[in-house]
Amino acid sequence: MPEPLDGFLLAAGLGTRMGALSACLPKPAWTLRGKPLLQWGAEALRRSGAARLGCNAHLLPERLRAVAGGIEVFDEPRLLGSAGGLLHVRGRVASELLVWNADIWAEDPPFDLLRERHREARATLTWLLIPHPGGPWNPVWMDHEGRVLPKGVSGPWGPYHFTGAAAWSPEALALLPEGPSEVNDLRPRLPFHHGVVVEPFPWREVGTPQALLEAAADLAPDAEGCLPGCYLHPTARPAGRLARCVLGPRAAPPSAVTDADALWFEEGGNQVRLGL
Template identity: 30%
Template sequence: MLFAAGFGTRMGALTADRPKPLVEVAGRPLIDHALALTDIGPVRTRVMNVHYRADQLIDHVADRPVTVTHETPDILDTGGGLRNALPALGEGPVFTLNSDAVWSGPNPLSALAAAWDPARMEALLMLVPADRARGHAGTGDFDIDARGRLTRGGPLTYTGAQIIRPDRLSQVKQDVFSLNVIWRQMEAVGTLFGLVHPGGWCDVGHPGGITEAEAMLAESDRV
């Protein structure tokens, strides 16, 4: 599940005439950076949600194996958007990936798949230490214990990549809601887990993130 429906207001003039996933980093639209990560064995179906300037994104992926869910009249947020996409995604655990970030190092989806343990986990979130979260302000979102379980507050920043079992989504009454709603439920019962990405990650939700992401990619190419 590729989240691509947002307005991109933090991008300012860059999203006046295009959706944020079509903003370019190192000569490629953000959505193409995200789609490249999905070219791994465990991914059988790709679904992308759209809303703001939806036609541009629909045209951009027209020749690719991507199913589009058009959220209208309102954006459904991450939880509502994922639930809305489930008929297209099918059964079982789902990767979700924000489209406004750029990565270096090992493929984060491959790493999540390798670490996924359905006997213990309802969600496995990819994290980076807050001091390595390029383009991102804040002190972190989670802490992680020796067994990999997550609790709220701590030095680790959520990157927008995860594997999640969608079972709990059907229990939420609202149409528009964040995945935080079911993460809190999982945290309470000890089934919310995390994994720390060893490579680079950059939030490209604002214009400054473009420069930082391009610098990160250049550094990675020189290694």
């Protein structure tokens, strides 16, 4: 009988918003400060006591598996969606499952508090929320009892922003239909969808090439962002005159090249260049 899991990282997707970058790595395998995004989330979960972790994989699963040390990887050839991806672990959760979106970088998400409030409320599903920062993200509203309201419905508490951290009870996982499903479709069936609001903490979504370039400059100026305006994978060897370029795994542009708005990486012993 497989051991129960304590945490799960949602790491499957088509990588559409990453554009050309998805030709060489899935989003959670891109690094910041030398550490894949997948492992940033995994380490935060482990610090909260979530010892046994899993993740799902769709795009280039072998490359995600290569950076998934200590994480059980569930291949997902057919995408199952933001809720359906948890079908992999249904029946393997003893109390609650802490869940994290693996394309997010954050320092110390308060998983301990999330777990504590989830248990106190005896909730079916609990989301970790922060005050809405503005921008394109859908606002989340709650009623006076701390229940998260349906998408598009405003209430007395809010607006808030969902951070990507959630606690799922076995009861919630049991409600998952077979096949693909989305969290917003499941929410009306949950007996108690709870929200826990915390102060903003260092957090950013790394879901586009521009977001990766900005994260490298802001968070890793001595590593991935050490070539101003560009991103350097730890295995890349920069050369030439580059602007707004992403140098992916084993990238080694010619020393005489002048280039901008491009992705470089090595594939099958050849250097590949794609426009961003």
